[in-house]
Amino acid sequence: GGWGSSNRQWIDLQITAQIFEPTNESIILGDTVTVAFKGGNNGDESANDVIIKSYTNETNISSLSFSSIPQNNEEIIFFKWTPEYIGLNSLNITISCNCTDQNQTNNNLTLSILTTIYRLETTFENNITNVNMTRTLTKTIIIQNNGDLIDNVTLVPSNGAINLHLTFTPNNFILYPGESKSVTINAIIPISIDDGLYNLSFKVESEHNYVITKNLLNRGVDEYVDWRWINSTGSEELYNNTNWTKLGFNDTEWKDGSTPFGDDDLGGIDYRTFWDGDNYGYF
Incomplete structure (x- = not known):
């Protein structure tokens, strides 16, 4: 029943x-x-x-x-x-x-x-491009969809004297997962822009446009954050002739210090680790 x-x-x-x-x-x-x-x-x-x-x-x-x-x-x-x-x-x-x-x-x-996930990767030759007397710029980039989703890709120039003149062919196109597309960047540089070395800057935007934000490092102002440090003798990123920014660097001879580092009060925030000398950074 x-x-x-x-x-x-x-x-x-x-x-x-x-x-x-x-x-x-x-x-x-x-x-x-x-x-x-x-x-x-x-x-x-x-x-x-x-x-x-x-x-x-x-x-x-x-x-x-x-x-x-x-x-x-x-x-x-x-x-x-x-x-x-x-x-x-x-x-x-x-x-x-x-x-x-x-x-x-x-x-x-x-x-x-x-x-x-959606993930777009852009690759290009990072060589200096010489613009001749025609003031014409041409550059080719490759955009690949390394994510799991079909994506509608849009390229948008950033602010800047050169960037505002950039055009992209093709633009606003569909990319399937694993697919790549060649895009040509063109620009005609106005005479009003002085000769010199310029950086090209643009955005490759996904239709999904979702950002995940995770906290990677706490601020020393709010938290007791310990950093490894030592006084250097020059401005190079070297210690004992070794680049200390590389993964696996041996810092056993370095000290522990709590942030912020500095030598004086700054904006009502006092330092926790005294940083002596003229070449200090308040961080």
Whole structure:
């Protein structure tokens, strides 16, 4: 028979869940999705002290408590989740109670979604281009789609005397994952611009235009941030004839110092590590 048709009283908590999305668009790394969660009690007795949890291997996403869920009752609950990884992400959802659940096979589930990324790479010959008396500039670049999504690529010149005269052929084009396209940059340099060495600057924009911001380094003004340091004898990035900016540099002879570094109060912010000499940087 159906639920409640037996004289024996019993409790059966159950859950189902899915990503609640109004469209079928891909989920991009950094997106926050809405999870539609259906939970309830299919038994013929109320379940007391019910807890519904969602979590990944690293993070607790949500926890909901109910003093009681009546018999033969279901509700839809929504919560937010931001997947952390490129590719497969798994969300665990459980329902439990301070009671005897007669059927625990439907108390746990794992919801999996696939996140994608968009990534455009631009390559070009970084050689100095000489503009002759015609004042005509021509340069070729290659743009490749190294992401998972079809992208509409737009090239936009940056500000600057030379950059404002740049044109791109083609422009506003579709790139499929793994596909690359050659783009020609042209410009006719006005006579009003003096001869000299100039940098070309432009943006390669994706239609998705989503930015994920992560904190890489705390400011010494707000946090006690330790840096390794030593006084140098010149302006070169060398210590013991070794470039100290390279990965794997041996800094065992250097000291630990808490930021900010400086030799005086600056804008109401005092230094924590005294930096002596004329060639100091306040950072």
